[in-house]
Amino acid sequence: MRLYGVGVGPGDPELITLKALKVIKDSDVVVVPYTSSMLTYNAIKDYLKDKEVIRFNLPIRRNREDYKKLSDQISSYDKVAYVTLGDPAFYSSFYRLAEFLEPYEVVPGVTSFSWCSAFHKIPIVLGRENVLISTEYPPTRVDKVIVMKREEKMGTYCGNSYFTVSILKKQLRVLER
Known part of the structure; x- marks a missing residue:
């Protein structure tokens, strides 16, 4: 099976x-x-x-x-x-x-957040920006973190449960409407 x-x-x-x-x-x-x-x-x-x-x-x-x-x-x-x-x-x-x-x-x-980004024509993250996807605002508790880095930097983060995060202001304006 x-x-x-x-x-x-x-x-x-x-x-x-x-x-x-x-x-x-x-x-x-x-x-x-x-x-x-x-x-x-x-x-x-x-x-x-x-x-x-x-x-x-x-x-x-x-x-x-x-x-x-x-x-x-x-x-x-x-x-x-x-x-x-x-x-x-x-x-x-x-x-x-x-x-x-x-x-x-x-x-x-x-x-759904990828669809929302495409529908509103608002990128989720660009260049050196960071992003947090959370169910609460402002985020007070983060259970898991995803850090996307170049392959040579991955060893720094493996085995840890933390994220570096910022929220896109443009996206928040859309969500607040």
Whole structure:
């Protein structure tokens, strides 16, 4: 059995990557977290013809037993695509499920902040600027940090959990509107 965490972007079917489509089409079953808006399902429904689909009511903060039950339910399939809006690395329940199933692969998707940047024609970061992506403003607590540096500088940061950050003023003006 192989599990795939598949990011399908911000809800626009045209923003699904080619790799995500291939994994969905090649999978034996597609697991779609169920929400009242059905945004995830609606983004991929045209690619689910003749495909077994499991709609699973799985809020991100559910307990481990719920993920264990789902893992037991899907473990008999050869190839399982667990689809999630955006990218599986951002606020997705995928990694809570992956804890119970090996091996797994992650297919990244377009994030909502990348889509927002493109839609408003505002770059997220340029040149030597820094960026913090946070759920609170002003950010008072940072759990993880991503430092993007040239390859020769990476040894300085490996194994640490901190970020260097600044917020783009232009982007804040858009968000405050």
